Amino acid sequence: MSKAPRIGRLHVVTDVTVQKRFTHEQLAALAAAGGADTIQFRDKRMKLEGRFEVAARMKELCERFKIPLIVNDSIDVSVRAGADGVHLGREDISVAEARRVLGDDVVIGATAGTLEQALEAQAADATYIGFGHIFKTTSKHKRTPPVGIDKLREVCERITIPVIAIGGIDAHNAREVMEAGAYGIAVIGAVCGAGDPSSAADQLRSAIGSPGPAR
Numbered sequence: 001m002s003k004a005p006r007i008g009r010l011h012v013v014t015d016v017t018v019q020k021r022f023t024h025e026q027l028a029a030l031a032a033a034g035g036a037d038t039i040q041f042r043d044k045r046m047k048l049e050g051r052f053e054v055a056a057r058m059k060e061l062c063e064r065f066k067i068p069l070i071v072n073d074s075i076d077v078s079v080r081a082g083a084d085g086v087h088l089g090r091e092d093i094s095v096a097e098a099r100r101v102l103g104d105d106v107v108i109g110a111t112a113g114t115l116e117q118a119l120e121a122q123a124a125d126a127t128y129i130g131f132g133h134i135f136k137t138t139s140k141h142k143r144t145p146p147v148g149i150d151k152l153r154e155v156c157e158r159i160t161i162p163v164i165a166i167g168g169i170d171a172h173n174a175r176e177v178m179e180a181g182a183y184g185i186a187v188i189g190a191v192c193g194a195g196d197p198s199s200a201a202d203q204l205r206s207a208i209g210s211p212g213p214a215r
Contacts, residue, residue: 007068007085007107007128008037009184010205011164014058015042018138018193028058031191032065034201040087040186042072055081070107078106085109087130090117095124109164113147118155118163130186131155133167134177138189149180156181171200174207184208 012031014024022030028039039062041055055071059081062069070085071078075098078086085107088098095110102108110121111130118129135146146167156163162183169177170190177185185208194200 007070007109007162007164007184009208010036010201011038011040011070011166011184011186012036012191012201013040013042013072013166013186013188015188015192017045018189022192022197024054025057025061027192027197028061028069030197031201032062032067034191034198035205036191036201037067038070038184039067040070040072041083042087044073048074048077051077052080055083059083068107070109075101078102085127087111095121095126099125112155113144115151115155115158118159122159122161126161128162128164128183129155129159130164130166131182132165132186134165135168135173137168149176152177152182153180171203171207174204175209178208 014027016024024041031039041058043051055077059069068084070087071083072087073089073092075086075093086098087109088095089111095108098108107127109128109130110126112118112121118131121129131152133146134152152165164184164186165177165182166186169185169187174185190204191197191200
């Protein structure tokens with residue numbers, strides 16, 4: 001198993017499409033101030049050099065808060081910015097290849113929508129599974145229906161690495177997600193689309209409870 005740095009239980013994925021008021025850096029700062037303990041930088045529209053520059057600034061910010069920065073989709077951006085890891089979607093480079101390139105000490109998250117995908121990512125030495133979408137979400141267009149709480153519970157019972165639930169999670173249903181066995185949650189709209197992102201993060205932190213030791 002990998003010897004990756006600790007990941008938190010409240011992952012905020014920064015997004016500048018669900019809102020236009022804040023930059024990625026501003027969202028990261030507001031979320032961290034509210035209690036987010038992992039920040040994920042995701043921007044599929046920005047050019048590569050721009051993503052690197054933003055990620056580098058976000059890494060400096062996350063270091064001040066002493067929390068990890070995970071870069072979605074791009075190993076190159078993650079490495080150049082000195083981020084703590086990368087989160088890979090189903091269409092990105094494989095977890096196994098990423099592990100060979102990045103080594104044992106880097107966080108590698110893997111998206112999964114089924115138990116089979118989660119088991120595959122775990123076998124390839126992913127650090128954690130991003131499982132979803134749990135509920136209906138408006139932050140990203142989805143071609144498949146929500147997996148629901150029962151599927152989440154099944155995955156959490158079978159997977160031994162942390163399961164981070166994502167998709168339609170907010171302060172009202174976060175506790176239900178945690179009770180199903182999730183290690184933590186990842187959110188986009190619930191924080192980035194909120195009137196006060198810092199307060200929204202604080203409410204989510206309260207909903208999921210106090211952090212415990214990472215597995």
